[in-house]
Amino acid sequence: MALHGLTSQQAHTLLQQHGENCLPKPPKLSFFRLFVSQFKSAFIYVLLVAFVACLLLSQFINAIFIFAVLLLNALIGTVQEYSAQQAADSLSKMVPQLSRVIRDGHPITLDSTQLVPGDWVLLSNGDRIGADIRLESVNQFKVDESALTGESLPIAKTDQAFAGTLVTHGRAEGIVIATGEHTQIGQIAEMVHHGSDTKPPLMQRIERFTLIIALATLLIIALIFGLTLIRGADLSQIFLLGVALAVSAIPEGLPAAITVALAIGMKRMSKANVIVRKLVAVESLGSCTYIASDKTGTLTVNEMTIGHIWLLNGDKYHVAGTGLSPDGLVHKHGHGVPVSSAQAPELYQLGLTGILANEAHLAFDQDAVHADGDGVDLAFLTLGYKLNLPMDATALPPQEQLFAYESENQFSASINQIDKQQVVSVKGAVEKLLPMCVLNEEQKAQIHQETHWMAQHGYRVLALASGSLNHPDCPFQHLTFLGLVAMSDPLREDAIAAVGLCQKAKIKVAMITGDHPITALALSQQLKLVGEHDDVVTGDQLSQAQQQGVAEFDKLVAAHRVFARVQPKQKMEITQSLIRQGEFVAMTGDGVNDAPALKHAHVGIAMGLKGTDVARESAELVLTDDNFSSIVKGIIEGRIVYNNIRKVIYLLISTGAAELLLFILSVLFALPIPLFPLQILWLNLVTNGVQDVALAFEPGEGHEIEQPPRKPSEPIFDRLMLERVLMSALWMGMVAFGLFALALNMGATEEAARNLTLMLMVLFENVHALNSRSERNSLLAMPWLSNPLLLLGIVIAQSIHIGASYIPGLNSTLGISPISLTHWLMLLATALTLFVVDELHKRHWRQQHVTESTADRQQE
Numbered sequence: 060m061a062l063h064g065l066t067s068q069q070a071h072t073l074l075q076q077h078g079e080n081c082l083p084k085p086p087k088l089s090f091f092r093l094f095v096s097q098f099k100s101a102f103i104y105v106l107l108v109a110f111v112a113c114l115l116l117s118q119f120i121n122a123i124f125i126f127a128v129l130l131l132n133a134l135i136g137t138v139q140e141y142s143a144q145q146a147a148d149s150l151s152k153m154v155p156q157l158s159r160v161i162r163d164g165h166p167i168t169l170d171s172t173q174l175v176p177g178d179w180v181l182l183s184n185g186d187r188i189g190a191d192i193r194l195e196s197v198n199q200f201k202v203d204e205s206a207l208t209g210e211s212l213p214i215a216k217t218d219q220a221f222a223g224t225l226v227t228h229g230r231a232e233g234i235v236i237a238t239g240e241h242t243q244i245g246q247i248a249e250m251v252h253h254g255s256d257t258k259p260p261l262m263q264r265i266e267r268f269t270l271i272i273a274l275a276t277l278l279i280i281a282l283i284f285g286l287t288l289i290r291g292a293d294l295s296q297i298f299l300l301g302v303a304l305a306v307s308a309i310p311e312g313l314p315a316a317i318t319v320a321l322a323i324g325m326k327r328m329s330k331a332n333v334i335v336r337k338l339v340a341v342e343s344l345g346s347c348t349y350i351a352s353d354k355t356g357t358l359t360v361n362e363m364t365i366g367h368i369w370l371l372n373g374d375k376y377h378v379a380g381t382g383l384s385p386d387g388l389v390h391k392h393g394h395g396v397p398v399s400s401a402q403a404p405e406l407y408q409l410g411l412t413g414i415l416a417n418e419a420h421l422a423f424d425q426d427a428v429h430a431d432g433d434g435v436d437l438a439f440l441t442l443g444y445k446l447n448l449p450m451d452a453t454a455l456p457p458q459e460q461l462f463a464y465e466s467e468n469q470f471s472a473s474i475n476q477i478d479k480q481q482v483v484s485v486k487g488a489v490e491k492l493l494p495m496c497v498l499n500e501e502q503k504a505q506i507h508q509e510t511h512w513m514a515q516h517g518y519r520v521l522a523l524a525s526g527s528l529n530h531p532d533c534p535f536q537h538l539t540f541l542g543l544v545a546m547s548d549p550l551r552e553d554a555i556a557a558v559g560l561c562q563k564a565k566i567k568v569a570m571i572t573g574d575h576p577i578t579a580l581a582l583s584q585q586l587k588l589v590g591e592h593d594d595v596v597t598g599d600q601l602s603q604a605q606q607q608g609v610a611e612f613d614k615l616v617a618a619h620r621v622f623a624r625v626q627p628k629q630k631m632e633i634t635q636s637l638i639r640q641g642e643f644v645a646m647t648g649d650g651v652n653d654a655p656a657l658k659h660a661h662v663g664i665a666m667g668l669k670g671t672d673v674a675r676e677s678a679e680l681v682l683t684d685d686n687f688s689s690i691v692k693g694i695i696e697g698r699i700v701y702n703n704i705r706k707v708i709y710l711l712i713s714t715g716a717a718e719l720l721l722f723i724l725s726v727l728f729a730l731p732i733p734l735f736p737l738q739i740l741w742l743n744l745v746t747n748g749v750q751d752v753a754l755a756f757e758p759g760e761g762h763e764i765e766q767p768p769r770k771p772s773e774p775i776f777d778r779l780m781l782e783r784v785l786m787s788a789l790w791m792g793m794v795a796f797g798l799f800a801l802a803l804n805m806g807a808t809e810e811a812a813r814n815l816t817l818m819l820m821v822l823f824e825n826v827h828a829l830n831s832r833s834e835r836n837s838l839l840a841m842p843w844l845s846n847p848l849l850l851l852g853i854v855i856a857q858s859i860h861i862g863a864s865y866i867p868g869l870n871s872t873l874g875i876s877p878i879s880l881t882h883w884l885m886l887l888a889t890a891l892t893l894f895v896v897d898e899l900h901k902r903h904w905r906q907q908h909v910t911e912s913t914a915d916r917q918q919e
């Protein structure tokens with residue numbers, strides 16, 4: 060290997076010559092196109108019609124105003140969506156496409172954009188190929204070329220592999236012959252930008268919800284319209300009134316506000332090392348009820364160190380040192396002196412077998428460690444260094460064939476030429492190696508006993524065997540069993556705490572691993588994922604249950620949290636079973652074989668570090684640090700996003716309903732209309748300009764993790780939302796109507812009464828924006844400055860409204876005039892009653908909720 064590849068100097072020159080290995084980017088939605096797309100909405104058409112109608116009726120001021128509303132709405136929407144998209148774009152760049160190449164004689168992993176013609180590339184299953192490659196050597200190599208040809212069946216490749224295609228099986232090496240737009244796929248790049256444009260379910264639900272609200276609103280408006288008409292008002296005025304009411308009461312800003320809430324969640328998640336590939340996954344992660352997690356690398360640190368060796372002759376060795384450092388001596392158990400090859404030939408045989416059946420690369424320069432490959436393989440190379448075995452590729456016996464490690468085989472092997480003999484070296488799971496070896500019953504019993512001891516202590520156990528090749532067709536028979544090694548892979552420091560958090564949040568956590576059941580159980584117990592008396596279920600037991608039917612299988616899955624010796628395809632079956640049982644499942648995965656499970660799960664989570672390209676492409680989320688606790692942080696963020704969406708909806712719907720109520724009451728009591736169309740539009744602009752979107756920026760309230768996960772089917776309009784909307788809309792609408800009626804009754808002019816009513820509504824809606832900050836918690840218990848945008852929006856809205864009443868021309872157009880400070884304070888006090896009402900309801904709800912949850916606990 061060391062003879063191939065470029066030096067970094069050569070690569071640098073070539074990169075300047077050929078440029079980065081990128082395809083032309085798909086065209087982005089420009090600011091202008093986004094702006095135009097804002098006008099593609101039914102509400103906007105209504106406004107446009109009204110605008111034209113006003114022009115025809117020569118109501119120029121109204122026309123200008125409607126136009127201003129249109130423009131402003133569209134502008135705010137564009138800015139919001141543009142920045143959300145910008146954020147999403149920059150985040151998606153954080154999931155790079157990687158390639159393995161040889162540079163300066165060592166295999167390294169680099170960003171595929173850095174590939175240059177002449178690079179020596181190493182390919183293995185799960186890779187998305189980064190450039191066009193002339194293959195130099197292949198081993199069971201198969202490629203899915205559907206990205207290029209549309210043909211999705213994997214085909215064996217021996218001569219050439221193309222950029223953009225996927226390695227589904229085996230290994231290969233080769234030389235880059237074309238990069239960037241010179242690749243086959245670069246030639247047809249235009250065709251490849253198949254952006255899927257289907258709307259995510261959350262958005263669909265919200266749009267349907269908005270539509271229903273809109274229809275209900277229109278119905279009420281028609282009612283008001285009819286009643287006013289009967290009372291003989293001017294037709295054009297009523298028409299305008301209807302339009303104004305529709306604009307105010309229909310929550311047309313909702314989808315944009317939700318996009319913003321999701322984008323903010325996405326940004327916050329990226330800080331927790333969770334990269335979101337699809338915007339709505341932000342919210343889905345928040346509703347998870349079940350996390351099915353990998354063990355190695357996710358719950359553990361994935362730094363394997365061999366700590367103990369057991370030989371079939373009964374000898375035990377202890378290996379000192381940690382990680383990849385070659386320092387650390389091998390002692391015979393109970394002896395202080397390091398061993399030598401003359402004293403323990405079987406030990407050296409085992410060590411050699413471990414470095415022959417190996418695909419990793421480990422070398423030390425004066426100051427650098429060059430490590431590349433699987434953790435298990437690296438651990439064996441480290442052992443080789445500690446045993447002073449010849450580690451240079453040129454010093455090792457030449458390899459004739461490699462049986463690469465595949466997780467469904469659970470072993471890897473190599474055939475080498477040693478002293479004119481072909482020798483088979485195998486390492487892998489104990490159960491897999493036993494049938495390959497010549498062993499008597501007593502020896503088997505000893506092996507089982509030793510395996511059990513190692514696994515019980517949380518070690519990953521691997522067996523080693525070797526022998527000469529007798530039948531080239533079936534090399535794995537009549538081998539000599541050499542011994543066992545115990546590898547430690549420490550739990551991640553924060554994993555135990557994260558599992559605890561999940562339990563607090565009533566999220567079930569399961570471990571799914573290919574490892575030995577006893578090892579898996581021991582680690583799960585350390586994690587407190589299961590109790591002392593809990594059990595583990597194996598892949599074999601799962602397939603037996605499956606033969607007895609779906610019900611048996613589901614029962615087995617439901618009763619366990621630790622799944623060991625699981626085949627990759629069983630991961631998908633477990634996912635399906637959990638979904639059948641009503642769980643909302645987040646599933647982690649890293650390999651090619653995990654892709655189906657990731658796709659089937661509600662939230663597929665791929666590993667950013669050790670994951671393959673295929674897994675990353677099938678997942679909704681990518682963990683940049685592979686760390687389980689990041690998932691939990693992501694869940695909290697997801698719940699915050701969902702809560703914030705509810706807050707936005709609450710504000711928009713209840714204020715809209717209040718405005719409608721004000722009008723219905725006025726019409727029913729035969730009073731003049733309480734607000735002119737222009738005034739409603741103004742109210743809508745001033746109070747809904749930024750406040751609703753600002754709620755999307757609310758930080759978490761701190762209790763998110765304690766809430767049980769909500770049911771995915773739970774409607775946004777649940778009991779709590781309904782009570783709160785009814786209560787606040789009734790209060791605002793009735794009090795505003797009361798003020799209007801009272802003012803008229805006390806002899807105020809219609810204009811003065813409207814002036815007061817409008818001011819009260821502006822105050823109400825701003826107070827209500829603050830009420831919306833929490834559904835359950837008292838506003839007084841929340842930090843005041845945690846959402847500066849909202850406060851700023853409120854202050855600006857008030858200032859604009861008061862300012863406008865002093866500006867000649869504008870004030871007469873709007874029909875408003877300055878009011879005295881006393882009046883303003885009285886109105887403010889009136890508006891603050893809404894705060895009291897809302898607080899009382901929150902308290903009532905909290906009390907009820909506390910009694911409910913204690914009742915829950917008593918039931919348990």
Ligand code: ADP
Pocket residue numbers: 353354355433435436464466469470471486487488489519520521571572573574575
């Ligand atoms: P996990 O689900 O924890 O990642 P794996 O699928 O990686 O588990 O490993 C399952 C089993 O396969 C291990 O217990 C071990 O016996 C065997 N194994 C893992 N890695 C290797 C390897 N590089 N070479 C040989 N055998 C391996």
Ligand code: MG
Pocket residue numbers: 355
């Ligand atoms: Mg693994």
